[in-house]
Amino acid sequence: MNPATAFARVLVDELVRDGVTDAVVCPGSRSAPVALALHQAELAGRLRLHVRIDERTGAFLALGLAKASGRPVPVLTTSGTATAHLHAAVLEADQSGIPLLLLTADRPPELRGTGANQTIDQVGLYGGAVRWAADLGVPEEGREAPQNRYWRSVAARAVLVATGALSGDPGPVHLNLALREPLLPEGHDPRPALPSGVWAGRADGAPWTDAAPGSGPRAMVVSAPAPTTRAPGRARRTLVVAGDAPVSLGRSTSVVAAQRGWPVLGEPSSGTWGGTGSVRGAVLLLGAASWAAAHRPDRVVVVGRPTLSRPVSALLAHPDVVVDTVSPHPGWPDAGRGTRRVGGVLPDPGAVLGELDVSGHVAPDGWAQEWTAAAERVGTVV
Known part of the structure; x- marks a missing residue:
């Protein structure tokens, strides 16, 4: 499994564990690994996928889904000017306290600032309108275990911040996803197994990190559809x-x-x-x-x-x-x-x-x- 595919499957797996039930995809080339992982999650019955060609329309659909459900809803775009079309929905989410997750694919660092096609400065694109933003490093071979911890921790943090689970201040969160070719998986498996081995998440489908009940001023904790706690008595010492x-x-x-x-x-x-x-x-x-x-x-x-x-x-x-x-x-x-x-x-x-x-x-x-x-x-x- 190439690094981009591994990253995409881990990211989507963790978002589902963290309570995501709907996602919006605005198709594009650079975002293909994550789009495929979301499609595979839909085939497995883990989430509902909504496809919109226009990024502005897709962003407002995600905004409405998040407002109606109270759950974080990601909207995925390719790199470049496509990311700018999300901005109006970001401002609405900021003002209304809606947990909107912005997943923007990006070129790897070696292509930034070079005039490469569909490449703009996406880091900090939405300014102070987001509750948190992270520019994730490019997935690489040879660092599987630490990358798995990092990716899952970032995804879990994004959900906790977006829902205001600790701060009581829900709102949009931006994850900028730098991806390097190859972007497509080897072969075609529409229903791959869940990430396992070095790519595994917590036992029993639990989130990588969640919030203690009542920790935030408004106790805004999102429960994942799968069980989210370990069996009592496991950790004795x-x-x-x-x-x-x-x-x-x-x-x-x-x-x-x-x-x-x-x-x-x-x-x-x-x-x-x-x-x-x-x-x-x-x-x-x-x-x-x-x-x-x-x-x-x-x-x-x-x-x-x-x-x-x-x-x-x-x-x-x-x-x-x-x-x-x-x-x-x-x-x-x-x-x-x-x-x-x-x-x-x-x-x-x-x-x-x-x-x-x-x-x-x-x-x-x-x-x-x-x-x-x-x-x-x-x-x-x-």
């Missing part, structure tokens, strides 16, 4: 990584962690420093390969904005570790592109932590004590 955050959030974190028996790797500005369950020197423990492997948590809850050391970054990127994030800031809190669920902070931050603890599980006896005892031994040596 939980570790909290607490970074810079308001004192109130740190205190709530310590309380929830103590109730659940979760050790806390807290930084001095986290509000958890010295609190119940706080494990000083935990970063050193994670740097000890054999100990870290034997005590690898099933789940990590990231609170605030931590300084991600190499051992912590490696833990968050581990494929067998579920990562949930609670952020007091409006920016996207997932540097590792692996967070399963994000939650914003309400007046009661403990409520958000409680929502993230979807299974209500308590850590095994002695889990926190093992971390504390090991840290004390490290402290006597260091």
Whole structure:
């Protein structure tokens, strides 16, 4: 499977997982990989596809579908001046708070600014009228796993931002998709299997990242048609990584962690420093390969904005570790592109932590004590 085809199938698969049920295609050459992936999703019964030749008409159709359903609706165009015809609908979506997703195919960087056919500067094309915009890098061979995480994280973020799930401010989002030839798949398979292996999404059809219920000011969370939660009790051994955050959030974190028996790797500005369950020197423990492997948590809850050391970054990127994030800031809190669920902070931050603890599980006896005892031994040596 060539890179453009892989990207398109992953992108569409993730958008469907994230709650997309309708899409509008305005046909063109550069956007062909994504158009084919959307068509294949329709054949599989995963979404409804609407085709419009005129981009302005297509954009307003997507706007109306999104307004009527409350779900994000993507409109896909080819590169060049076709993208400009979406602008009027973008302004309407901005003013009305409608979750419109703009998918604009683009030439790869080596063709930009060269006078190549149907090539304009599409980066930042819609200015401040969009809630978020991203210029995705060109899909490449040899980087399958990190690209899969990146593409799915971007798609999930686009849906969360467009629906206002964290901010309470829904509106249009622009994804600019640079694609390099070959644009068409090898052979013809109108009903390909869902992405698997290195291209797989979360288990059970879940979104790559979703929002904790009640995290946004207006709790605007979109549920995907497929199941979106994992079976309760899977992630038993939980570790909290607490970074810079308001004192109130740190205190709530310590309380929830103590109730659940979760050790806390807290930084001095986290509000958890010295609190119940706080494990000083935990970063050193994670740097000890054999100990870290034997005590690898099933789940990590990231609170605030931590300084991600190499051992912590490696833990968050581990494929067998579920990562949930609670952020007091409006920016996207997932540097590792692996967070399963994000939650914003309400007046009661403990409520958000409680929502993230979807299974209500308590850590095994002695889990926190093992971390504390090991840290004390490290402290006597260091």
